[in-house]
Amino acid sequence: MENPTANRLRLWAAALSIGAALIHGIATPEHLAEWWGYGLFFIAAAMAQGFYGFILLLQPWRYDETGAITRSGESYARLFYILGVAGNAAIIGLYIITRTVGIPFFGPEAGEVEPVTPISVISKVIEVALIGCLLALLRTAQNKTAKV
Numbered sequence: 001m002e003n004p005t006a007n008r009l010r011l012w013a014a015a016l017s018i019g020a021a022l023i024h025g026i027a028t029p030e031h032l033a034e035w036w037g038y039g040l041f042f043i044a045a046a047m048a049q050g051f052y053g054f055i056l057l058l059q060p061w062r063y064d065e066t067g068a069i070t071r072s073g074e075s076y077a078r079l080f081y082i083l084g085v086a087g088n089a090a091i092i093g094l095y096i097i098t099r100t101v102g103i104p105f106f107g108p109e110a111g112e113v114e115p116v117t118p119i120s121v122i123s124k125v126i127e128v129a130l131i132g133c134l135l136a137l138l139r140t141a142q143n144k145t146a147k148v
Contacts, residue, residue, distance in 0.1 A: 006140045010056055013133035016126050017053030017084070021046045023123040035107040045091060052084055078141050081134045088127045088134075095124055 024046035032039025061076035097104060099120075102111045114120075 003140070006137060009133050009137050009140065010059070013084070013130055013137065014053045014056035016130035016133060017049045017056065017088075020088070020123055020126045020130065021048075021050035021053060023119060023126070024049065027119065027123075034109060037107050038109075048087065052087070055080070056084075074141055078138060081138045081141070084134045085131050085138075088131050092124055092127055092131075095120065 024042050028039055028042040028046060031042045059073075059077070061073040061080065062070065063073070064070045094104075098114045099116050100113065102113045103109050
């Protein structure tokens with residue numbers, strides 16, 4: 001049985017991921033108007049974060065065909081959490097680059113520095129909180145494995 005703290009963290013992480021997806025979805029039309037490639041990136045980010053959040057809610061790795069929680073599912077969970085940390089860190093890293101150095105490589109605005117907007121800051125705060133939840137889940141999974 002999952003401990004209440006881990007369950008709460010997982011639900012927060014799912015909500016934060018879905019929230020970040022909604023913000024990227026809201027920002028998509030503006031970026032599509034700039035260039036289709038920028039819009040495509042925002043569509044992909046929104047879909048990935050939304051899908052990730054729903055998978056966190058469902059936790060398909062935890063159950064076998066009888067509905068029992070499997071021990072091997074814990075290793076899948078850890079991998080899934082690591083992928084979430086890496087993916088969201090990459091999005092945050094790209095945000096920092098586009099706000100300081102400029103848009104890398106592609107599109108009509110390559111090299112231009114993007115403005116920092118309230119909605120972009122909110123999305124980064126959400127993603128940092130998401131990473132924090134995922135790291136806490138990783139620590140919880142690590143402690144559980146160590147005790148077994």
